[in-house]
Amino acid sequence: MKKLIFPLVILLLFSFSKDSGTNLDKNDREWIMKHLTETREHMKQVLDGLSDEQLDYKPDPTSWSIAENVEHLALTEKMFVETLHKSVAEGPKPELKDSLVFKDDQIMPMIADRSQKVKTAEPFEPSGQYGSTEETLAALLAIRQELMDYVENTDDDLRNRYATLPFGTVDAAQLIVFIAGHMERHVLQMEEVMEDEDFPEM
Template identity: 35%
Template sequence: MKKLTTTTICIVFMLTCMGQETISKIKRQKALNHLKQTQSDLQVLIKDLSDEQLEYKMDESSWSVAECLEHIAISEKNLIDMIKMSLNEDSDPSKRSEVAMSDDQILSLITSRDQKVKTRKEFEPTDSFGGYNNTWKTFQERRKANIKFLKTTQADLRNHYMQFPFGLIDTYQGVLFMSGHTKRHTDQIKEIIASNNFPQ
């Protein structure tokens, strides 16, 4: 009888844990949709570009389309690594009040092209993947893995945090930031394509 009671308690505990949502289904789906949409938008924009178009720069200080893509692929790993590192720390609901922005404000901040920001050295493109095709393949693999992470994680994404220059954000917002970062540089690629001397 004692064994049965213990087993029953364990089953109830497991079912309870399985039923818990660390983020709401709506929020999880919102981020998943954004990750998929920004990947799709980028693919549609660059899929038919020639080598000349991929390498074109508006001026000496500007990035090419290929360099923008490499930066996106690099960031895809660096940002998810930051998120996972934050999840290794203890969750802390008491810090919720220190979160600097809402989800929508995070997306608005990172996607806006009004203010240019110089990236950190570890995020700079250096032809690290050996050409455009490998870069695109790497980005796709990393985005696929990050979508899987978001689909399956049961981590408390709202009560783990990341410190950015503009303030504290939670790790769910870190995922939105990563996806919004793709849109930011997709818009940069649009600017390159729309420039007067872009190869036809």
């Protein structure tokens, strides 16, 4: 009898250490990866070939330059990824399912909408802390790659993990798409800078 108890205990411990929810759905994984990939590539396309003068140009003293947008993205993306991992570590919270404030197809348009201007919190204001724009971009792309690697390989039930953002509750899958949308928002802001009539030619 004693011989049976030890294997049974190991089996129970293993069972409870696994995610008690379902694994990340294939369609959700593809949906998330699509937005992470497309927004990263859009940003790289916009930044490609820009000179230091172009990166540092500001349409007016209150506007951010393209370089400052890149730094803001590096700061916020790091924070968002930490929020994601915290929500996963806290475990399933099925009681929050009815608290979601957006449907999936509303996430990207909502965050990318540049008609709604939002002032960022002080910790996410650009201050040059990463060094050059090249170093800042490298840090940002490393954070994004870490996130994409996680999404590609995780079995976590992201639909049963939740985070509270300033506008309300999202599940972890929506949070990652929110991260992608936040990048798109600032890439659009970079394009607005480039459209200014005084933007340097080179």
